[in-house]
Amino acid sequence: MPDEYYASSPVLEAFIAHVLDVVGATPSPPRRVERMRPAFGELLSASNWLPDEFTCANPNSTMGGGIASYLIYRRADRSLTLHALIVPVGAQTPIHDHLAWGLVGLYRGEQDEEVFRRHDRGEISGKASLSLVERRALKPGDFYTLLPPEGDIHRVRTTSSVPSISIHLLGSDLGCVLRHAYDLPHGMVHDFRSGYANVECENS
Numbered sequence: 001m002p003d004e005y006y007a008s009s010p011v012l013e014a015f016i017a018h019v020l021d022v023v024g025a026t027p028s029p030p031r032r033v034e035r036m037r038p039a040f041g042e043l044l045s046a047s048n049w050l051p052d053e054f055t056c057a058n059p060n061s062t063m064g065g066g067i068a069s070y071l072i073y074r075r076a077d078r079s080l081t082l083h084a085l086i087v088p089v090g091a092q093t094p095i096h097d098h099l100a101w102g103l104v105g106l107y108r109g110e111q112d113e114e115v116f117r118r119h120d121r122g123e124i125s126g127k128a129s130l131s132l133v134e135r136r137a138l139k140p141g142d143f144y145t146l147l148p149p150e151g152d153i154h155r156v157r158t159t160s161s162v163p164s165i166s167i168h169l170l171g172s173d174l175g176c177v178l179r180h181a182y183d184l185p186h187g188m189v190h191d192f193r194s195g196y197a198n199v200e201c202e203n204s
């Protein structure tokens with residue numbers, strides 16, 4: 001099976017080519033994301049590469065609030081994806097983890113991000129103890145790295161008067177893998193598959 005592109009643009013194709021070069025030459029995830037930072041920043045500041053149809057809310061969202069995740073690129077072996085997350089005005093994601101290295105940055109709009117730390121080790125099935133460790137305000141061009149387990153649990157909320165669009169480069173097929181969502185008031189964790197608004201997961 002070949003690599004999958006769901007958008008076409010020289011900017012996008014040059015970015016992915018660079019990322020694949022770095023992945024091939026850099027086994028360590030921390031070094032990998034460090035080397036990708038300049039190109040990722042340039043992708044966030046470039047215009048006209050994200051199709052308009054990938055900026056719309058999804059009324060059938062698995063995350064609620066019309067939140068939509070659009071797959072833009074997926075490597076054939078599912079070890080790398082690029083996707084866009086659309087969070088409508090005032091909507092927020094569930095608290096969730098990612099379980100893979102990545103780079104996440106804001107392309108349009110503004111977000112408030114809350115980062116959590118888990119204190120238990122999953123000793124009791126379905127129970128999870130979390131505390132808020134950081135809150136960040138994100139503007140277009142701001143981005144952060146994901147290097148689990150530290151800093152891997154968060155939620156984001158759109159604070160701007162327009163939907164926020166964030167770009168996610170992940171070392172997994174993020175929308176189709178099972179990961180976790182957390183219910184903070186009840187101290188619960190459950191399996192979570194976010195899916196993509198434009199592509200079905202084979203295992204869903």
Ligand SMILES: [Fe+2]
Pocket residue numbers: 096097098154
């Ligand atoms: Fe996330």
